[in-house]
Amino acid sequence: MTKIIIAAHGNIAEHLLNAVKNLTGEIENIQAINFRTHQSLDDLKNSLDTAVLVRPGEDVFILTDFLGGSPCNCACRLLPGKNMWVVSGVNLPMLLELITKRDKIPPAQLCSEIIKAGRESIVDVKAKFVSRINTKRAEQ
């Protein structure tokens, strides 16, 4: 089963995982790695190195908070490994998409689909709301 790792600054990873569990119930093969101010890069590297130990042939998706941050930089170090995917800019819709679609489609396709889901969830809600109301009025 594809393993999911969320690695992010502060407690984001842990809280994101808790939030998503509230929506879906218990989730298998998923791990959150927090990276706090006082922790060293070696702490983070060790946590990631341990987290990516999976059975041969299993895919690993590491979702990080932002490009250029330490969790993302450390995840990049693991990229030469086989079956490893790293995506930055994790958000809840991206994570939900990954949980729902993992092992159902090939990993490269999964990677582009979760990025799409993450991006499409970013919406100017006010503009969307106003345009819907206007459409409704026009229909009446």
Add this chain to the structure above:
Amino acid sequence: MIKLFRVDSRLIHGQIVEGWLKAYPIDEILVIDDDIYNSEFETRVMRFSVPQEVSFEVLTIGMASERWRTFEASAKKILVIVQSIEILKKLFDTGVNLPGINMGLVNYTDSKTALTKSVYIDETEKDILLYLLEKGVKIFIQTLPSDEKIPLEKLMEGDGLWKGTGHKTCPQPQEPSPTI
């Protein structure tokens, strides 16, 4: 010119990319680190985390020392980063004219004393810092551009003991383990 000289255990990371590079116009980042210089892979990973418009180079302590005057005279605005107080001392010992030092992040471990919530030092590091201060090197603690710039000597008692800023140990020791 050397715009900023920083000690940061994480080298290039979010605080550099999102904090310092946005507050200071930096043309070039120099990381001085023998181990990283000797690893093509680590260098490549680090290059990836630097924004494309900023040039980037990793140097050994020896190379940096040799080229130091050209960095000082350069028209480029340079950010120099080293990951430890120990490297700072080695650079100083090769005769490098250290500018004001920005102490950003220095790793926490159990045996260390907190100077601020981002800077933790052990006895060896304390001795090096006292030595550098005595030699006239200016050292400031400032993690982010928006933080107050605290002169290191302000955190010392008259008798040379460290006052710190009240954190005797890690500020979040009671929190759950980093992985769940």
